[in-house]
Amino acid sequence: MIGLNTKRMKSMKISSLKEGAFLSRSGRGSVVYEKQYSKLETMKARRLEKKLNAIFK
Amino acid sequence: MLYLSDTNLFYNYLISYSIFFKYDLHYSLIEGRDFTKIDFFRKILQHFFNKKNTKKQIQESLRELRAYLNPSKKTSINIKFNFNHHHFKINNKSLKELEFYFLEFFVAYEFLVLIEQRNEKINNILVEFNNSLAHILFALENNNNFLMKININKAKSHLYRGTLDCYKEILLANPSIIKKNYNLYLKIRAKEALNMGKSEDIKKILVEKYKLLIQK
Numbered sequence: 001m002i003g004l005n006t007k008r009m010k011s012m013k014i015s016s017l018k019e020g021a022f023l024s025r026s027g028r029g030s031v032v033y034e035k036q037y038s039k040l041e042t043m044k045a046r047r048l049e050k051k052l053n054a055i056f057k
Numbered sequence: 058m059l060y061l062s063d064t065n066l067f068y069n070y071l072i073s074y075s076i077f078f079k080y081d082l083h084y085s086l087i088e089g090r091d092f093t094k095i096d097f098f099r100k101i102l103q104h105f106f107n108k109k110n111t112k113k114q115i116q117e118s119l120r121e122l123r124a125y126l127n128p129s130k131k132t133s134i135n136i137k138f139n140f141n142h143h144h145f146k147i148n149n150k151s152l153k154e155l156e157f158y159f160l161e162f163f164v165a166y167e168f169l170v171l172i173e174q175r176n177e178k179i180n181n182i183l184v185e186f187n188n189s190l191a192h193i194l195f196a197l198e199n200n201n202n203f204l205m206k207i208n209i210n211k212a213k214s215h216l217y218r219g220t221l222d223c224y225k226e227i228l229l230a231n232p233s234i235i236k237k238n239y240n241l242y243l244k245i246r247a248k249e250a251l252n253m254g255k256s257e258d259i260k261k262i263l264v265e266k267y268k269l270l271i272q273k
Contacts (some may be wrong), residue, residue: 035169037195040105044125045093045097045125046126047125048097048121048122049097051118052097052100052101052118052121054170055114055117055121056110056114056118057109
C-alpha cells in the first residue's frame with residue numbers, strides 16, 4: 001500500500017488551493033522520461049526541465 | 058491572474074500543442090505515446106494558474122517548449138490547423154468553465170503525485186488531460202458554434218473524469234480515509250451515481266466533495 005502523507009495534505013487548505021498558492025509547487029515532481037527515449041531525447045527533455053525550473057524558481 | 062483569459066498566451070500554448078498533436082497522431086501507435094511531452098504540457102499550463110508567475114515567465118516557458126518540440130522526425134499526417142489569433146473566439150463563460158476544470162484537475166493531480174510517481178495509472182490520467190487539449194484545439198479550429206460547444210463540453214468532461222480518477226486512486230491507495238469517513242464516502246458515491254449525466258453544477262459539487270474527503 002502506498003503511504004499517504006496525510007499531515008502534508010491536511011495542511012493544504014482549500015482556500016489556499018483556490019488562491020493558486022498550492023499550485024506554486026507545480027512541476028516540482030521530477031519528470032519521468034519515456035522508456036523508449038534515446039539518450040539524445042532524454043538529454044533534451046532534461047534540458048527543458050532545467051530551463052523550466054530556472055524560469056519558475 | 059493569468060489563467061486562460063490571457064488569450065494571447067493560451068493561443069501560443071495551443072499552437073505548440075497543435076505541433077505535438079500532429080506528431081502524436083502519427084507516431085503514438087507506432088512508437089508508443091510520449092507521456093513526457095504531455096507532462097510538460099501539463100506543467101506549463103499549470104504555471105498559468107499560479108498567480109506568482111508573470112506573463113514574461115510564461116512566454117519564456119512557451120518559447121522553450123516550442124524549441125524543445127521542434128521534431129527530429131517529420132510527420133506527413135495531413136492536418137493543417139487554420140485557427141489564428143483573430144479567430145480565437147471563445148466566450149468568457151466557456152473560458153471560466155474551462156479554468157475551473159483545469160484548476161481542479163491540477164489540484165487533484167498534485168495531490169496524487171504526492172503519493173505516486175508517474176506510472177501506468179498516472180499516464181491514464183494524463184491521457185484525459187491530453188484529450189481535453191485536443192478537444193479545445195478542435196473547438197477553436199471550427200468556426201461552427203455548435204461544434205465549438207460540443208468540443209468544449211467534451212474537454213470539460215475529460216478534465217472532470219481525470220480529476221475524479223485522481224481522487225479515486227488516492228482513496229484506493231489509502232483505505233483508511235474511507236474507514237474514517239464512511240458515511241460521507243457513501244453519500245458521495247450515491248450522489249455520483251444518482252446524478253450521472255446531469256448538470257454541470259452537480260459535477261462541480263462532486264469534485265469539491267471528493268477533494269474534501271481526501272483531506273479529511
